[in-house]
Amino acid sequence: MSKDYRSRMERRQSSDASKPANKTKTKKPRRRNWKKTLLLLAVVLGLLGLLTIGAIAATSPKLDPKKLETPVSSKIMDMNDKEVSLVSGSEKRIRVKINEIPEPVQNAFIATEDVRFRQHSGVDVRRIFGAAFANVTEGFGAEGASTISQQVIKNTILTDEKSLTRKIREAYLSVQLEQKYSKDQILEMYLNKIYFGKGAYGIATAAKVYFNKDVSELELQEAALLAGLPKAPSYYDPTVNPKESEHRRNVVLNLMAQHKFITKEDAEKAKSIPVKDMIVEGEVKTESRPYDAYIKQVMDDLKDIEGLEEADVYSSGLKIYTNLDTNAQQATEDVLEAKLESEHEFLQSGVALVDTKSGAIRAVGSGRGGELSNYFSSKITRQPGSTIKPILDYGPAIENKQWSTAHILKDEPVELGDITINNFNDRNVGDITMRQALVESKNTTAVRAFQDVGPEEATDFANKLGFDLDPDTTYPSYAIGGFEGGISPLTLAGSYTAFGNGGVYSKPTTIRKVEFPDGRTIEVDSEPKAAMKDYTAYMITDMLKDVMDRGTGTEANVSGLNLAGKTGTTNFSKEDRDKYGLPDGATKDAWMAGYTPTYTAAVWTGYAEMKDKEGNGLYLNENEADYSKQIFRDIMSQLDHKNTDFKKPKSVTEVALEKGTGKRASEFTPDSEKIIELFVKGSDLPGISDKFEKPSTIEGLEATFNENNNEIEVKWNYEKSEGVTFRVLASYNDGPMQERATINDTKFVVPTPAPGKYTFQVIAVDSENNTESEPAETSITIEAPEGEGPPPGEGEGEGEPVTPPGQEPGTEPPGEGEPGTPGGGEGEPGTPPGQEPGTEPPGQGEPGTPPPGQDGGEDDGQGAGLLPGFDQ
Known part of the structure; x- marks a missing residue:
């Protein structure tokens, strides 16, 4: 062992000796176990992922050559789930082979949609990782990674649902597609299938629609414009949004240059050509489609x-369940055609017909001839005129201030800086009720109501009904429809439904649900919302019913229907009148909006252009200004209404007011002077009127018998004489009270009375106020002369008849003979005392002839008939 080795060993031992022995023995096994666990987990997850992907791929639909070649049209279903049309019924299609499409045109789409189209096998792995990063950072679905092959699969076999399952199937089928078809075949499918807007499918059709060219004639800048359209055909439509379309075209040109399909110089040259100068719209013949205006609203x-993209609607085989009422739609189209067919070519009308309860759009009327659309029903922005008054003025006043329909407003010109607002006829009446002001469509009172409520409350009320108003820019002129922009008939109809539906608003829509070929369904919920109190809705409705019955809407009314509605017109500005040579007061727009408990409709009529082809200004003449009312009436009269009335909520109370006083009617107010108005329950009521008082009671009434003249004199006292007459009633022997005369005098005479009891009532009648006093009553009994026996009914024997004066013993008493005969038996007329034989009894002659001995005064009995026992 070398010295260096020993030295290293010594150093290691020395280092190890300085550390706790138990720590080094526990860490190493843990690190090895954790790594193994992670590795094992990754393997398991990988296997599960592969199994899941395999299972999803195995359940994928099969490639259908027919679907690959022909888009599957979506179906339109009506309110009863009956198929009424195919979305592709008016589509434009010209098919071409791939060798007919110039290479620069092909490259424009490849550069934009799938730059590695020629290299990948159906799925672009590099693009997937880029999209995955975007989806992690921005959320799933933020960016797609679809190749042209995948787009062909999505638009023919699958749906556009943004889910992992669909993406797996899409990738799997795309690989299959690449194995069965060549790149040129796949590109041909794609370029013949995609949607370019304006009903145009396929590159050749788009070339004809936008440039009136064959696809073989397309230039670079035109190819780039078309390649940019499929992303959002409506938004990038060069005929509608040329600025946005040009920006998108330039993006495509930059991509082509970036990927070396063209040079930068070619790109700059193409970008220098304005889109407006490129467009030459052509015509591609298509078959007409039933209910075309409605279907365009559906689109x-x-x-x-x-979850929907525009292309899917036309080529994905959807079932679109709509609210279309085919009978109502046909009636709407027929009425418009009949009214406008022979009129000026620029005269147009738009109609929106909505279900009052649900907000479902039942019919759409717009355009004329073979160019039906939904433009004039839902896209125009025109000033609404007086149809806005329930929405911005009187509705908010009831909602926020609990005004009654009898609320008094001042009908006088309103000064707004340098502007004076007055009524259309410059006539003012001073104080007027809110109800009558709405019936007569007063401008002055509408502005005052708006000012009392304030712009914030007014706009808040309107915005809950589908409007989009800013209180900071909603001026008093808005109160009478003087918008800076405007609204469409659909917006107006939607807002009016809430008045007829107890204050509940549902945003109008044509669609109930959308069903995909794979069974997935998207439900459309209109989300009903309480936009106002039920008392506001009912009180506005009650006033608008008067508008139809006796106000500006009478020409639009339909007999037998419970209709509420409002008219509206707008005029031209002075600047436009001077510019186009229009007369003062010329009508620009005419409106009619109204509803029953079943249907709500709004109709606009006006000119689509400011001048004709010769440069003459266009405006609605006096006859044309009524077309909206006539169209409304003719459509509503053909619909199947449930014929119910609007139900009064418990929050509303009816109060009888006295005309002209603003106060409650008293018990003495004549019915002819009463009017029923509506109040919010619990709100303050006006005091009781004292205009009409009950006439004082008759005083000093007495009846005396004048033996010398053989007559009863009835006299009384009464302070007031002017405008007062007296009704005299009498009965004989407690019989029924009968009216005898209406006289001006304070004396009444009964000549030649028969023995018996007479009871008289006298009532003072104030003809000026049409009121009556309580009846005063008196009685007198006339004794029978000596030797003639007691009066009738007072004989001594039980049940033995007593013969009254003038009746032969054994004969029938007066009135027992023929009907209407005062005496005599077996139908032969008897002659009462004081009547010549063969003559008419007193009171039976000419009207106004008093009985003998009666001084009738100025009004002498009015031909009153005889009572039993009178003048006998």
């Missing part, structure tokens, strides 16, 4: 569903 609504 828009699908974009809002998480």
Whole structure:
């Protein structure tokens, strides 16, 4: 053993001697066991992973050559789950072979979508690791790693669900695809299958639609633009968003230069050409599709569903369950066609028809002729005019201040800085109730209501109904529809549904659910929300029913339906009037919005352009301004309404008010002077009116018998004489009370009375206020002359008849003969005392003729009939 070795050993021993002996013996075995455990775990996990991947791959669908060649159209199902159309029913398709597609065009897509397409075997491992890193740092699904082969599989065999299972199947099938087909065949499938927007499928179709060229004629800048479209066809649409489209095109050109498909000089030259100068739209003939306007709305609504991409809708074989009411849709299209067919080509109308309870869009009306769309129903932004008043003015006032429908507002011009707001006819009435102000569509009161509520409360109320308003920029002019931007018929219809649905709002949608070919389903929940109190909804509805019955909406009303609604019109600014030579007060937009408990509709009518082809300004004439109301009426009248009425909630109470006073009606207020208004239960009620008072009771009423004149004189006293008449009623021998006369005098005479008891009632009638006093009553008994016996009914024998004066013994008493005959037996008329034989009895002649001896005054009995025993 060398010296150096001994020295090293000594040093090691010396070092070991300085350490505790028990520590060095316990660590080494632990490190060896931990490594073995990790290794074993990795092996197990690897095996499990392989088994899982194998199981998923084994359950993958088989490659179907037909599906690879032809996209599977999605189906549109109506509200009853009946298929009504295929999404691809109006698609544009021109198929080409790969050798017909120029190489620069192919390279534009390869550089953008899958730069190593020619090298990999269906899956790009390098791209997977890059995407995996993004998914770890940004969340799963943040970035895709799909090759062109994988995209072909996804768009034909699988769905676009972002899940690990789908990605495994996608990779497995992509490898199979690469084994069965060549690269050129796969690229041909891809370029003929992808969606480019505007209904165009495939590269050849897109070349015709956007540039009116054959695919073989495409230039570099055109190929790059098309290669950028599939990522988001609507967003990068060069005809709608040229700026965004140009940016995307330049990204593609940079990628082509980066990967050496073109030179940097070629890229810069292509980028220098503005997109606007490139577009030459062409026509590709397609077959018309039923319910086209509605289906286009479905396409828009699908974009809002998480988990869907635009291409999937057209080529993934989806079942799209919608809220389409085919009868309502057909009626809407028919009405629009009939109304607009012979009108100016720029005159347009948009209709949105929504289920009042659920917010489901039942029909969409927009456009005319063979170009039906959803543009004028859901995409236009036009000022809403007076249809906004329930939303920004009176609704918030009821909601936040508990105004009654009888709340008094001042109808006078409103000064807003240099602007004066007045009514459309410049007429003012002073104080007016909120109900009547809405019925007459007053502008001044609407602005005052908005000012009382304030912009924050008003916009909060509107935004719960589907609006998007900023209180800082919502000015008093908004109160009458003077928006800086505007709204669509669909937004307006959606907001009005809440008034008809007890205050509950559901965002309108065409879609109920989407079902994928693999059975996966996405449910669409409209999430109903309480947007206002039920009393607000009902009170607005009750006032809007009056708008339809006797206000500005009468032309839109439908007999037999419980309809609530509001009209609206807007005018041009002075600047536009001067620019286009329009008259003062020219109508720009005409609106009608309304609802039953079943359907809610909003209709807009106006011109799509400001001037015609000759440069003349366009505006709605007096006749055209009523088209919205007529279209609304004609559509609503054809729908299947449940014909129920709006249910009054317990939070609302009906109160009878006195017209013109703003106070509650008293017990003396005539019915003709009462009006029913609505109040929030528990809110303060107005006092009781004292305008109408009950007439004072008759005083000093007495009846005396004047033997000299053989008559009963009935007299009384009454302080007021002007505007007061007296109703006199009488009964004989406690018989029924009968009205005898209405007179102006305070005296009434009964001539030639028969023996018996007479009872009289006198009532004072105030004709000015249409009120009556309590009846005053008096009685008198006329004794029979000596020798004539007691009055009728007072004979001495039990049951023996007593013959009254003027009746022959043994004959029937008066009134026992023929109906209407005062005396006589067997139908022969008898002659009462004081009546000439053959003449009519007193009171039976000309109207107004008093009985003999009666001084009728100015009103002498009005032809009252005789009571039994009177004037006999």
